Amino acid sequence: MAAGRWPNPSVAFLTGSVKSTVKILVVEPDPDKARDIIDALTDGGWSDVTVIATASQLDRTVQQQNPDIILIDLANPDRDTLEHISLVSDPKARAVAMFVDHTDEAMTQAAIAAGLSAYVVNGLQKDRIKPVLETAIARFRMLSKMQSELDAAKQALSDRKTIDRAKGLLMRARGISEDEAYTLLRKTAMGQGRKVIDVATALVTTADLLR
Amino acid sequence: MTLTHIECGYLPLVDSAPLIIAQELRFAAEEGLDLSLIRQPSWSALRDMLALGHIDFAHMLSPLPIAMSLGLGGMPAQIDALMVLSVNGTVIGVSADLDAKMRATGWVNSFDDPKIVGQAIFAATSNRVRIGVPFPFSMHRMLLDYWLARDPNFDADRVEIITVPPPQMAAAVKAGALDMFCVGEPWGTVAVQQSDAVLVLPSRAIWQFAPEKVLGARRGWVEENPGTCHAMIRAVYKAATWLENPTNTPLAAEILARTQHLDLPDHAIDPALSGLVVTKKGDAPLQTDRFLVFHEGAANFPWRSQAGWIAHQLAKWHGLDAAQASQTAHACFRPDIYRAALAPLGVDMPGASQKCEGALHHPTAVASTRGKMILGPDTFFDGAEFDSAQEN
Numbered sequence A: 001m002a003a004g005r006w007p008n009p010s011v012a013f014l015t016g017s018v019k020s021t022v023k024i025l026v027v028e029p030d031p032d033k034a035r036d037i038i039d040a041l042t043d044g045g046w047s048d049v050t051v052i053a054t055a056s057q058l059d060r061t062v063q064q065q066n067p068d069i070i071l072i073d074l075a076n077p078d079r080d081t082l083e084h085i086s087l088v089s090d091p092k093a094r095a096v097a098m099f100v101d102h103t104d105e106a107m108t109q110a111a112i113a114a115g116l117s118a119y120v121v122n123g124l125q126k127d128r129i130k131p132v133l134e135t136a137i138a139r140f141r142m143l144s145k146m147q148s149e150l151d152a153a154k155q156a157l158s159d160r161k162t163i164d165r166a167k168g169l170l171m172r173a174r175g176i177s178e179d180e181a182y183t184l185l186r187k188t189a190m191g192q193g194r195k196v197i198d199v200a201t202a203l204v205t206t207a208d209l210l211r
Numbered sequence B: 001m002t003l004t005h006i007e008c009g010y011l012p013l014v015d016s017a018p019l020i021i022a023q024e025l026r027f028a029a030e031e032g033l034d035l036s037l038i039r040q041p042s043w044s045a046l047r048d049m050l051a052l053g054h055i056d057f058a059h060m061l062s063p064l065p066i067a068m069s070l071g072l073g074g075m076p077a078q079i080d081a082l083m084v085l086s087v088n089g090t091v092i093g094v095s096a097d098l099d100a101k102m103r104a105t106g107w108v109n110s111f112d113d114p115k116i117v118g119q120a121i122f123a124a125t126s127n128r129v130r131i132g133v134p135f136p137f138s139m140h141r142m143l144l145d146y147w148l149a150r151d152p153n154f155d156a157d158r159v160e161i162i163t164v165p166p167p168q169m170a171a172a173v174k175a176g177a178l179d180m181f182c183v184g185e186p187w188g189t190v191a192v193q194q195s196d197a198v199l200v201l202p203s204r205a206i207w208q209f210a211p212e213k214v215l216g217a218r219r220g221w222v223e224e225n226p227g228t229c230h231a232m233i234r235a236v237y238k239a240a241t242w243l244e245n246p247t248n249t250p251l252a253a254e255i256l257a258r259t260q261h262l263d264l265p266d267h268a269i270d271p272a273l274s275g276l277v278v279t280k281k282g283d284a285p286l287q288t289d290r291f292l293v294f295h296e297g298a299a300n301f302p303w304r305s306q307a308g309w310i311a312h313q314l315a316k317w318h319g320l321d322a323a324q325a326s327q328t329a330h331a332c333f334r335p336d337i338y339r340a341a342l343a344p345l346g347v348d349m350p351g352a353s354q355k356c357e358g359a360l361h362h363p364t365a366v367a368s369t370r371g372k373m374i375l376g377p378d379t380f381f382d383g384a385e386f387d388s389a390q391e392n
Helices: A009-015 A031-043 A055-065 A079-087 A105-114 A126-174 A178-192 A196-210 B014-024 B043-051 B063-069 B096-104 B114-124 B139-148 B166-174 B187-195 B219-224 B226-244 B246-258 B266-274 B304-318 B322-332 B335-345
Strands: A024-027 A049-052 A069-073 A096-098 A116-121 B004-010 B033-039 B057-061 B079-088 B090-094 B129-133 B159-163 B180-184 B198-202 B211-218
Touching: A024 A031, A024 A055, A031 A049, A031 A126, A049 A055, A055 A069, A055 A079, A069 A079, A069 A126, A079 A096, A079 A116, A079 B043, A079 B159, A105 A116, A105 A126, A116 A126, A116 B043, A126 A178, A126 A196, A178 A196, B004 B014, B004 B043, B004 B226, B014 B033, B014 B057, B014 B079, B014 B211, B014 B226, B014 B246, B014 B266, B033 B226, B043 B057, B043 B063, B043 B211, B057 B063, B057 B079, B063 B079, B063 B211, B063 B304, B063 B322, B079 B219, B079 B226, B079 B322, B079 B335, B090 B096, B090 B139, B090 B187, B096 B114, B096 B198, B114 B139, B114 B198, B129 B139, B129 B166, B139 B159, B139 B180, B139 B304, B166 B180, B166 B187, B180 B187, B187 B198, B187 B266, B211 B219, B211 B226, B219 B226, B226 B246, B226 B335, B246 B266, B304 B322
Parallel strands: A024 A049, A024 A069, B004 B033, B004 B057, B129 B159, B129 B180
Antiparallel strands: A069 A116, A096 A116, B057 B211, B079 B211, B090 B180, B090 B198
């Protein structure tokens, strides 16, 4: 993750130094996801990116790191802490405000849809925020698609294991073949208007209780 | 009959029960609504989803619609409170360490006396007391502020208010990051079980009838969908009535635990519904009357004077013009829509839409459409009265 902290001279050269002076703070507890976001931002020409795992020390971090933009997952419960910090009226503290561009609702809607929220520190100009957000939105959208695919794959695997256990229980209890056990599960599910996985889960739970 | 599909955001707290019951016991379907409950990870996320039109209704902290309508916070929007979903229901607790220091001053926990608790806190420590609340715009924070600011030893520098998401409250206490907290159930009970925290007050000891959650919706959407709003109010009203009946409490706890909406075990849900609260690990539970109220005493009525009280606190904190803030707040709470929605049910309604908050020391019969309404008690711990009409 350290790679993201130092300016990358070649990128700065290619994209112009103005871009790379935007300091970005990412609040993200998952290190893999954090690395991915840093990569996307670095590729886009912003190399001054810092990641923290939780917002609990955020006010201190904001004072020390002096970021211009804070990016956080919409689903991260730490958002409420950020919200609090954005309201603190300590004149010594840096002003933090949620980024909502009322002249460009499509952008705000795209961020929400991608699961991203952004906070701007000390009112950085809109034209410098937008490209950062566009890059982050694209990456968040990709990450959330990958995450839902991963979740679906995990669920399918866990369903498969449960159905296999249920088949095994039926094969032993009734002395039938694997195919017959699956047919029985399916028939029962259809008869009750339930899913095969629900019938299998009920059977496995019951067997565990009776053991 | 085709049902109208509506989406309502909520946070997994026991006081979201009226919405869950409205869906699970089909009160919503009876009103022609296909109610979909969308769980939200934080109050900020819920607020954004409502403001940007991704959800139609929301389970909201009572100050939130008013703060948004006043332009405070990250996502300003005109949001109306169509009804009150619950009254009271939050607890104030201290860390095991602060509890020990308070006891060393001679304090005994009776779980009902804000003045004594306040004295014990400031006598126990000269350090700044770090207090966790779930959100800056919450009744939690308003009650804490109202209470502590009236202690003779209070000084703004002696407390620090920190926002901590409720599910993280117990861990923050355990990690020594908080000395004190105010949180909605089940998270107070969880802090007692997991972090040896000690509950020192139910929030109702500060204000006996504090509107805690409201049903929020965008004003523009409300104007375009009056029939859907009326149906939703009726469905939630019926659910709240059902919840208030003590014979339904065990079944309510089971439904709330069973349906995945809260993702909490029964024993975490029971205390809020029964009012039997364990204040310290290993102690017998204490019975707290009106701990969490869903219906009794016209709890669902969105009193304009409640909005006025909230606006008064917000104006003070954020340096707003008090009269203007009060006017905006009064317009957010919608007794007019509530009355219209419940007219077909012949529900008893109060004669007025605002009252003098804090004036009722006992349950008191008041003027109402059917002449059977009993309100109160609604006093503040310091005996003050808040007359919204005079504030303007």
